[in-house]
Amino acid sequence: MKLTDTFKTAIIGLKTNKTRSALTMLGIVIGIAAVITMNSIGAGAQNLILSRVASMGSNNIFIEPGPWSKRMEKGSMMQSMVEEANITSLKREDAIAIANHPLIEMAAPFTMGVGRIVYLDVDKKSSYSGITPDGQKINENNVILGRDINEDEVKSMAKVVVLGFTLKEDLFGEEDPIGKIIRIQKTNFRVIGVMEEQGVQMFQNMDTYAFIPITTTQKLLLGTDHVKWIIAKAWDEDRIDEIVSDLRLLLRERHSIYNPSGDLAKDDFKIMTQKETADILTSVTGVLTMFLSSVAGIALVVGGIGIMNIMLVSVNERTREIGLRKAVGARKKDILNQFLMEAVTLTFLGGVIGILLGLTFSYLGGVILGNMLDLKWSAPLSLDSILLSAGVAIVIGLVFGIYPARKAAELSPIEALRYE
């Protein structure tokens, strides 16, 4: 039997059993579309995070309290963030010492807190950040109204506040806030400025924050003398590695840590560059992508099992047909080829439809997520995921197509014809 005839027979077979064909194809379509969509969304999230990291500036160095743990490398960021909250090892004076390093342009400590903010009858629970003028510069934060916090206010623990853009809207609406007094956790603060709108960055919306001199937050709001993290900005990006080792030695000396072997787990701080941050985030999103992909992979396998199932059932349904075909001269190979061709055709059609649907869902998913998070979402379509899912679908089609086809082809014509 010629290939074109086999193909024709397969097509006729599929056409005469439309429902069965459609159900079979559905499994493959869903599987492939799921793989492509999940993969695209995972990759989109990764791109997004990496682009945020890139926008942090590649000569920034991050110093956080607490030792480097293995978990960090595995990407368990949440865990380490919770643990860090109680670690008091990093002080404002560390930032000042770091800033004195000749290769460091500036270094800024930060604190974070949450408290009630009240203006007249508006009462809001809101986050605040303790900052310095250098911190604002490093983060490239600018005021659009009034002025920013200055060094004197940091030194004197002044009770002044700069409002994030959204926070200002929430508290004051259209009213001019400059010079007004608001209460943050029982202390009165004078509003001196409003920040420009920034949108979501690193999944945080800084527009809802209140910015307060760091010393004021420590003394009046948090009652601590440690800081949440320090960001240092190097003069020269190319010498980052050298600077990082210098800073490690400096902080060990300041914190009286004896650590000649340089074991990072013995330190009470950790230093990350933009590159390392990116690596960690990449591994986090990598895990996410893998998770999404395995969910999608399961969908694909289930689809494949569906195909096998339907093929097996169809062999039973069609045993008399097979008997008849063999009686009029079909060889084992012809029957095998027909069933195989049916499976391949279904898989191929399902594959094409699945890819098209996957591309559509990826695009729509990107648009919807982008709108929801108010971000520019770039969901790259990876050729890998398309090839992988289509490849898996084809293999499933072949393997699951061959097995029932073999079963069908083994029957003797009379056995098959007598089949009830």
Add this chain to the structure above:
Amino acid sequence: MAKTTEVIEVRDVRKEYRNGAIKTDVLQGISLKVFEGDFLAIMGPSGSGKSTLMHIMGFLDRPTSGSCNFRGKHIDSLSDDELARIRNKKMGFVFQMFNLLARTSVLDNVRLPLFYSGLKGKEELELAKRAIELVGLTDRSHHLPNQLSGGEKQRVAIARAIVNNPEVIFADEPTGNLDSKSGQQIMDVLQKLNNQGHTIVLVTHEKYTAEMAKKMILIKDGKIVYNQKVDHRRFAKDGFEK
């Protein structure tokens, strides 16, 4: 003498079915010959092994012992695929239950054997059309089996059996499920085909139908009890009455 050329030879064929411990001896030593141009009726009560014998003669099944030859080719020396090829080229089958492909047009049903014969599409179509014409169903070519009467279905089955211009046509109770009018038409077609030179093996349990053949054998308890020429042959075109 061409008239007596041997087409099929069955010698001491036995067939048993085993179902666990239960053994059924269906055929217990059958020997017969079919010659070119023969019209042989295999008679016998229901369950006597007529179909089983026909399947072995038609290379659809293998005997438990004994030999079956088609044109000197021994069934035991041929592979399944070689048997399939001989069925495809030299034999045609009409089954009692029609066995048409559902949801498949008359034309495609008739064409089915040619799918496996390696002919060109155009040739194939011509042959199929000619076979359909021969059974008088040209105007039904694009109907589906469920749109046909029983007699028409059986004529489609006959068209399918002759589409490859076979030497031997095997028909297993082709009139069994039909009214007498339709049965008469079927028998008329078979007699015509025989006149055109096709050898025919007909299975039936009706003496009346068997008398339309040229020879008949009677099987009982797995053995041939009667084997002779039909004395007063009937012709379907003269009328069909039970």
